[in-house]
Amino acid sequence: MNPKYAALTALIAALLLAHPAAAAPGDPDKGEAIYTQRCVGCHGDEGDGMGPGAERLNPPPRDFTMGFYKFRTTGFDDYVPNDADLMRMIRDGMPGTAMPGWGDLLSEAEMWDLIAYLKVFGGLEEEVPTDQVDYGEQVATSAESIAKGKALFKDRCDECHGASGKGVATKRLKDDGGARTWPRNLTKPWTFRASNEPRDIFSRISVGIPGTQMPSFADPKSKKILTIEERWHVANYVHSLAEATQVVRPENTVVKAGRVDGGLPHSPDDPKWAEAEPSTFYLVPQIIARERFFTPSNDTITVRALYDDTAVAILLEWDDRTRSLPGDPGAETVAGPGLSQDAVAVQLPAVIPEGMRKPYFGMGDAAHPVNIWHWQSGPADGVESVRLFDARGFGDLQERPAGESGLRASGVYDAGTWRVVMLRPLSTGAGSDIQFSEGRFTPIAFAAWDGSNGEAGSKHTMTTWYWLLLKPPTGSRPYLAALAVMILIAGAQVWWARGAARRRRDGET
Ligand code: HEC
Ligand code: HEC
Incomplete structure (x- = not known):
């Protein structure tokens, strides 16, 4: 045979063989070996989600014996996922949870083997989905579609996701296993298990999120059913909620404080803040000292700063689904046991180190004390407060009067976001205070507490060290x-x- 034809025939044969193989691929025995090596730590020997790492994870690892999955593009009343749905979660992982993506470590064939093995746990080997999400005709995004989506969102989604979409909590939500869940903050697309592309949002609101309180809006039995067209409008609206200033850009390591005339903004609502450049950092759970903490609810903090001849003002902004007011009945119900105040802190070295040195991690040490400015939201029957500490390592905190150094703070909570301004003179009379100076790279770090999430004392989230720069004005x-x-x-x-x-x-x- 002509070698050209031979190659073509081989190719066609391969394609024909590849197709049925894609529908029934995967060898569960091979899958078991990979599972034992890669997945047991979280999902457990028995596939029941009880691996040794499980108790520290929120949300907990999936219990495969239940046979349901959170991500499905099959019909809302089906429970069997498409193989492609499982493949997507295993390959890409589930952002905002401990479930990693395996696409870089495992081959496609190995992931199909895993899928075949996972199905054994839930008795899904023989099951085939009976129904698929009906996407109808996608409605392209437009100002008009977004406006329609917004009105529908207010009616159907507000009760859990809040008017701002940030998931402001008005009631306690649990998953079917009894674990505490929080509605997604829809302004932070990087926390979506799937993505914030309209097509993914469409399938999520059509199917709901099995095992959680996120309902299906395609179920004809539901009073809240949305038509296909309405679901596209809502999807376009949710897609439009993504907030660009909250995205962490790894190259942003410096909070640049611009110099202003005519007085510094003392309140978070001052329009002058529009002149300040935002920098957003990841908040990670504090796991170095004392009581460790693994299940945070806040993940980023956005910082802006301004200064003038006499003082520096820092605006700290972070999303928090709950305004934690101890003593307030509403806040107590949402929080459950152990409600504390929300809080935020700024950490600075007592003496600016020479050059670009970030001297130490954590809360300073004997040779390198740090200043901590600690703001707390206040109880229901009280007011906010700001405190000043000198720290020489974890556990070695000395408080002194914040007023003597001229430190002030004031916070506002609105629609799922705290914004707190801290203000201090550039120089003070106290030897243990940092003395700011223009044009020098000053190490700075941040910490936050969500009092409705059991965060108090050493249980909190924090950033690593970044820089604060009082930027000399060009010109x-x-x-x-x-x-x-x-x-x-x-x-x-x-x-x-x-x-x-x-x-x-x-x-x-
Ligand atoms: C570090 C812990 C961890 C490891 C290791 C891990 N997982 Fe997960 N996995 C999770 C968590 C947590 C969830 C639940 C996320 C949620 O509920 O949003 C999850 C969920 C899943 C889901 C459910 C997807 C859905 O739509 O509900 C699948 C499938 C899965 N994991 C497969 C695997 C496989 C296969 C491996 C090994 C190759 C693995 N996981 C390893 C933590 C882990
Ligand atoms: C009864 C409460 C409730 C209602 C009503 C509700 N949601 Fe949710 N939603 C949740 C919860 C809880 C989650 C998080 C589930 C989890 O733990 O993964 C969620 C998650 C989501 C996600 C995240 C998807 C992903 O890939 O991670 C989107 C998008 C979403 N909801 C959109 C909506 C929209 C749009 C509406 C209205 C049409 C709506 N929700 C109504 C409770 C609700």
Whole structure:
């Protein structure tokens, strides 16, 4: 046979073989070996979600013996997922949870083997989905569609996700296993288990999230049913909620404080904050010292700063689904036992280190004390407060009066977001206070507490060290003077170098 045809025939044969293989791939015995190596730590030997790591995870690892999955694109009253749905969760992982993506570590064939094995736990080997999500005709996004979606959202979704979509909690939600769940903050697409593409949002609201209180809006038995077209409008609206300023950009390691005239903003609502550049950082659970903590509810903090001749103001902004007011009956119900105040803290070295050195992790040490500015939201019958501490390591905290250093703070809670301004003079009389200076890279770190999530004391979230820079204004006289000196020096060097070259040429040296 002509070699060209032979190759073509082989290709066609391979394609024909590949197709049925994709529908019934996977060898459960091979899958078991990979499962034992990679998955038991969380999902357990028996596939019941009781691996040794499980108790520290929220949400807990899936119990495969139940046979239901949170991500499905099959009909709302089906319970069997498509193989492709399982493949997607295993390959890409489930953002916002401990479930990692395996696409970089395992081959496609190994992942099919795993799927075949997982089905054995739930008795799903022989099951085939009976129904698929009906996408109808996708409605392209537009201002009009988003407006329609917003109105429907208010009616159907507000009660759990809140008017802002940030998931402001008005009631306690649990999954079918009894574990506490929180409605998703829809302004943070990186926490979606699937994605915030309209098609994924459409399938989520059509199917709901099995095992949780997130309902199906395609179920004709539901009073809240949405038509296909309405679901597209809602999906377009939810997609539009993503907030760009909250995205962590790894290259943003410096909080740049701009210099302002005419007074610093004392309140979080001051329009002057629009002049400040935001930087967003990940908040991670505090797991270094004392009581460790693994199940945080806040994941990022956005920081802005401004300064003038006399003081520096820092605006801290973070989403928190609950305003935690101890003593308030509503807050107590949502929080459950052990409600504490919400809080935030800024940590700075008592002395700015030389050069670009980030000297120590954690809360300083004996040789490198830190200042901690600690704001608390206040109880229902009280007011917010700010406290000042000197720390020399975990557990070694000395409080002194914040007022003596001129430290002030004021916070506002609105629609799922705290915004707190902290303000302090650039220099103070106290030797143990940091003295700020323009143009120097100053280490800075942050911590936050969600009092409705059992966070108090050493149980909290925190960032690593970043930098605060009081940025000399471009065009300002000191800056221009510095620039002029630089140009003079550079010019002098060129002049000297040229002179030296000429002297060499002329044989003078
Ligand atoms: C570090 C812990 C951890 C490891 C290791 C882990 N998982 Fe998971 N997995 C989770 C958690 C937590 C969830 C539940 C997430 C949720 O409920 O949103 C989950 C959920 C799942 C789901 C459910 C998807 C759905 O739509 O509900 C599948 C399937 C899954 N894991 C497969 C695996 C496989 C296969 C492995 C091994 C290759 C593995 N996991 C390893 C933590 C882990
Ligand atoms: C009764 C409460 C409730 C209602 C009503 C509700 N949700 Fe949810 N929603 C939840 C919970 C709880 C979760 C998180 C489930 C989990 O633990 O994974 C969630 C998760 C989501 C997600 C995340 C999907 C992902 O991939 O992670 C989206 C999107 C969403 N909801 C959209 C909506 C929209 C749109 C509506 C209205 C049409 C709505 N929800 C109504 C409780 C609700």
